[in-house]
Amino acid sequence: MTVLSISRVLIAGLFAASAAGAYAAPAGGVAVGPQYDTTHVYVSNDKIDAFVDSFVATFGGKASPRAVFTVTPTPSKTASQYIQTPVGMLSVFAFQTPVPYPFGDERTGYLVTNMADAVAAAAKAGADVMVDSFDDPIGKDAIIAWPGGLKMQLYWHTKAPDYAPLETVPDNRVYVSRYAADKLVHDFVAFSHGKVVADNAKADGGQIGLPGTTFRQIKLESGFGKMALFVTDGKLPYPYGRESTGYQVADVDATLAKATATGATVLSPSYALAGGHTAVIEFPGGYVAEIHDVKK
Secondary structure, X not given: OEOOOHHHHHHHHHOOOEEEOOOOOOOOOOEOOHHHOEEEEEOOOOOHHHHHHHHHHHHOOEEOOOEEEOOOOOOOOEEEEEEEEOOEEEEEEEEOXXXXXXXXXXXXXXXXXXXXXXXXXXXXXXXXXXXXXXEEOOEEEEEEEOOOOOEEEEEEEOEEEOOOOOOOOOEEEEEEOOOOHHHHHHHHHHHHOOEEEEEEEEEEHHXXXXXXXXXXXXXXXXXXXXXXXXXXXXXXXXXXXXXXXXEEOOOHHHHHHHHHHOOOEEEEEEEEEOOEEEEEEEOOOOOEEEEEEEOO
């Protein structure tokens, strides 16, 4: 949950390693790479320190210096910083003013090779352009929405950042109804030039708090990274549906221990799946995240 251009400011300015020039994109698409895609996180000003410290202590990595920016096309002000970890990136926002609509509803920010091309491609594929392209201090931004209500930010830098690949690529976890699922998959795959890597009609419901049941789970991969779709009737126990990102870690239990030692709360304990374990945690400030490991 968050807003925009800040992820750009922090990526390009505060985290070094930017190189001027054109982006190298996967053939036929506007994606740059999952190491440039950030989960957007809103926290209150009195919780931002605790959140950042806990998240970095749990997953490793580092946080940028904090600064205050205007990151929307209309007047607003937010404190923000970028968190870079081996398992995924965050743009963190603590607004000091009311948040202009529709900012705060977008889950992720995706770096694109060209903003005009990306917006046109998204609209052609079926996305609604909620906020058309606008300039920020170092590039451009837009907000788009897909069938089923999935909202995301697109952003572009005038100077291309250059980051090493992630150790593990996180899942963008999307809950969607059976009425919108196929349309979302079709449209997003067309936009991202991605592919369906799994479509399981009988996934273990225990991973969404409903043991003893099954549901349809669809997994996509593209130049933007991974997306996991949970096709349900919406009758979900808390906290499922509140998490926007799932992080692959080496060991769920060890990660839970790190998280709780630095102020996080376990909302759903480790659950054994056929291929590993999954759990859900809440960090100080309210950010809810899933973590999972994979059997070797």
